[in-house]
Amino acid sequence: MSTSHLRRVAPVAVLALVLLALAACGGDYPNSTFSHNTTLNDGAVFLWDRMMLLGTIVFVVVEVLLVYTMIKFRRREGGPAPRQTHGNAALEITWTAIPALILVFLAVPTVKTIFENQRKAPAESLQVEVIGHQWWWEFRYPEYGIVTANELYLPIGKTVDFSLQTRDVLHSFWVPQLGGKRDLIANRVNHIWFTPKATMQPTALNGACVEYCGSSHANMRFRTFAVTPAEFDKWVAHQKTVALGSPAASVTTADSAVKEKPIVPLKTASLISLPTSAPTAAPEAWSFPAERMPAYTLPSTPLPATKFDETLLAAGDPKAGRELLTNPANLGKAPCLTCHVIRGETNYANDDQAKGPNLTHIGTRHTFAAGLYRLDAKALALWIKNAPAMKPGSVMPTFGAGEYNAMIKQAVPAAAGLDDRQIADIVAYLRSLK
Numbered sequence: 001m002s003t004s005h006l007r008r009v010a011p012v013a014v015l016a017l018v019l020l021a022l023a024a025c026g027g028d029y030p031n032s033t034f035s036h037n038t039t040l041n042d043g044a045v046f047l048w049d050r051m052m053l054l055g056t057i058v059f060v061v062v063e064v065l066l067v068y069t070m071i072k073f074r075r076r077e078g079g080p081a082p083r084q085t086h087g088n089a090a091l092e093i094t095w096t097a098i099p100a101l102i103l104v105f106l107a108v109p110t111v112k113t114i115f116e117n118q119r120k121a122p123a124e125s126l127q128v129e130v131i132g133h134q135w136w137w138e139f140r141y142p143e144y145g146i147v148t149a150n151e152l153y154l155p156i157g158k159t160v161d162f163s164l165q166t167r168d169v170l171h172s173f174w175v176p177q178l179g180g181k182r183d184l185i186a187n188r189v190n191h192i193w194f195t196p197k198a199t200m201q202p203t204a205l206n207g208a209c210v211e212y213c214g215s216s217h218a219n220m221r222f223r224t225f226a227v228t229p230a231e232f233d234k235w236v237a238h239q240k241t242v243a244l245g246s247p248a249a250s251v252t253t254a255d256s257a258v259k260e261k262p263i264v265p266l267k268t269a270s271l272i273s274l275p276t277s278a279p280t281a282a283p284e285a286w287s288f289p290a291e292r293m294p295a296y297t298l299p300s301t302p303l304p305a306t307k308f309d310e311t312l313l314a315a316g317d318p319k320a321g322r323e324l325l326t327n328p329a330n331l332g333k334a335p336c337l338t339c340h341v342i343r344g345e346t347n348y349a350n351d352d353q354a355k356g357p358n359l360t361h362i363g364t365r366h367t368f369a370a371g372l373y374r375l376d377a378k379a380l381a382l383w384i385k386n387a388p389a390m391k392p393g394s395v396m397p398t399f400g401a402g403e404y405n406a407m408i409k410q411a412v413p414a415a416a417g418l419d420d421r422q423i424a425d426i427v428a429y430l431r432s433l434k
Ligand code: HEC
Pocket: 134, 135, 136, 149, 150, 333, 334, 335, 336, 337, 338, 339, 340, 355, 356, 357, 359, 362, 367, 368, 369, 370, 371, 380, 384, 391, 394, 395, 396, 397, 399, 426, 430
């Protein structure tokens, strides 16, 4: 490259570098892990900052020396040959000692932080069981008997001890704003624990699976709601019940027509048994208000082109929908409760056998299909009609009459499938499950 060429390129290159550096400043990074929301974050961010600082010092010193040497000792036309040296004990000891010292400064706090975080969680922590499924998240609160999916509630200020396990392949649990991720490993229970700091503002946060787990790995997300302890108590009190507003609220499972199958427990997950009778006074339904969810936590996945007669949605009849799901005569058409649990209804599987998310309070959730879609009537209707068309590989089958299931390369025979009116009724029922 000629010098004149270099002169012309240099200002552009410098400008580009400055712009690049500026682009890294400011801005809003809602999924950044460099927050100070938990004790776990604090430890990791401290280590990162220290590593950055020491690394930068080393980089600057080395580069300055390098550039200085290159310029000062460069070959000059007609100059003398450089002085030849061999070995310099002082220099070699120095450049071994300095990196060793830097490594000590990195290693001591790193090992300390690792030990702090690998300790057992304090006994009084809130226990949350995280169970990974292809491709959605199950959350259980054993001390309250709550099972939910894809939406995790945490009280601010309380230490939470997650036990992580998987029903199928490896997954990894991560809420960047709350710190460290951890893998879900088959045949073992992993733990991670942290305390959302009391100074944290109630908010919704994004979470994701961060270990490749198959075709819809990228669609395996979840929401975390960090709420005040009072809000958490309200949420718990309501989640413990059967659904409000559902006709099931006045029905007991004692008159179930179908007996529960034998229970096949997961390795350590708590068994949540169905209540034998509906509670007498049901507490008010509470979930995190949708209008308080930051924009970046609202799903924006476009809906598929699946056709649906939308005028039916407004007229959906929850009673008819419930009949479709719970009357054994309709099991061929709507075998929903063989894979899903709705507390207080006649279920064909318990929580440990269910292949799909617990739907007891689905009407209070904001998202579904592992955070991929906003939960509204239209999205739910399209989902029931043809879930694999909305989430590649989804284990939830296609139910719409005549719809093509790309997973098994077969269309649902018109007579065996659900028509739009029936789906609208089911949607009305599911939405009534507050
Ligand atoms: C073979 C098992 C199976 C059957 C039968 C089944 N589902 Fe599902 N369902 C699933 C699975 C698995 C998921 C989770 C899919 C995902 O997110 O990847 C799911 C997800 C859902 C969701 C979203 C829940 C959430 O929180 O994300 C709804 C609503 C739902 N199913 C309703 C129904 C209805 C209504 C029927 C009956 C017409 C039905 N399902 C039948 C397996 C099943």
